[in-house]
Amino acid sequence: MLPSPASACPIRSCPAPPRARGNTLKRHLRCVDLAGNSELALLNELCIAHLRKQQCPPQARALFFRIWQEEATAILAELPTRWLISSAITFGDHGRTEGERRLGQSLNMLFSLMKLCEYERIAVGLPTGAPVMRRKRADAAQPLGMGAFSPISGGLDVTLLAPVWRAPGAEPVLVPRLMDMLNSEEDGLFRQLNLLREATAERKASVHVRQAARTVPKAPPAAQP
Numbered sequence: 001m002l003p004s005p006a007s008a009c010p011i012r013s014c015p016a017p018p019r020a021r022g023n024t025l026k027r028h029l030r031c032v033d034l035a036g037n038s039e040l041a042l043l044n045e046l047c048i049a050h051l052r053k054q055q056c057p058p059q060a061r062a063l064f065f066r067i068w069q070e071e072a073t074a075i076l077a078e079l080p081t082r083w084l085i086s087s088a089i090t091f092g093d094h095g096r097t098e099g100e101r102r103l104g105q106s107l108n109m110l111f112s113l114m115k116l117c118e119y120e121r122i123a124v125g126l127p128t129g130a131p132v133m134r135r136k137r138a139d140a141a142q143p144l145g146m147g148a149f150s151p152i153s154g155g156l157d158v159t160l161l162a163p164v165w166r167a168p169g170a171e172p173v174l175v176p177r178l179m180d181m182l183n184s185e186e187d188g189l190f191r192q193l194n195l196l197r198e199a200t201a202e203r204k205a206s207v208h209v210r211q212a213a214r215t216v217p218k219a220p221p222a223a224q225p
Contacts, residue, residue: 037078040071045083048090061094072173081181085111088174103167107178110160119187152200157193 041143047064050056067075068087079087085107092104142148149156165179182190 020210034083035082037120040067040075041083043067044075044079044087048083049088051090051094063093063164068174075122076173076177081178084174084178086179086182099167103164103175106164107154107175110164114189147165151193151196159192161190162172 027042027046030042030049033046034041044067045062047060047067050060051064076084086106088111090104091100091105092102092108092172095101095104161179161182164175167175182188183194186193186195
């Protein structure tokens with residue numbers, strides 16, 4: 001029987017056992033990362049750690065998918081985002097169907113691109129969440145002769161997200177959860193693009209209202225009695 005999050009004791013971060021190595025050290029490190037979460041979360045991450053090895057127990061794959069089949073709702077409620085992404089990537093590497101593998105690989109590509117984008121932002125001295133799109137852009141050619149991306153009218157972000165959202169495959173509650181996180185993360189690239197477009201649309205609407213107000217003919221003066 002899988003450990004239930006409701007009944008299991010929270011994981012405690014304890015000092016590593018003396019001369020801890022291999023699986024013992026791996027379990028200790030996961031306990032540090034997941035301190036305060038349930039044993040079910042720990043079990044999920046230990047399965048992922050084993051599945052990333054070239055050789056792993058055959059039970060690890062079956063147990064990972066059993067967790068997501070039987071306890072998906074419970075584990076979604078407590079897993080940190082980092083480990084949700086790791087779980088999605090595991091679907092891509094070890095999925096039982098072509099749909100699971102393709103969806104997991106798409107999510108892996110999506111979050112890897114986001115990580116690269118954030119690295120570039122930090123590398124040029126901007127903090128995470130800085131509205132890069134509102135700064136004056138340098139007049140430079142794009143790599144590989146590509147056309148420049150327009151943050152207002154470009155649809156590259158939609159092109160990246162839509163296939164992931166619509167694709168069948170991995171545990172159905174995992175994808176909506178990750179997509180909601182992307183949309184609600186104020187500092188994230190996709191949310192920043194959406195906020196920029198909303199602000200631009202509001203400014204255009206305000207200009208249109210002012211222009212319309214100037215073109216309204218004035219009422220003639222009332223006739224004197």
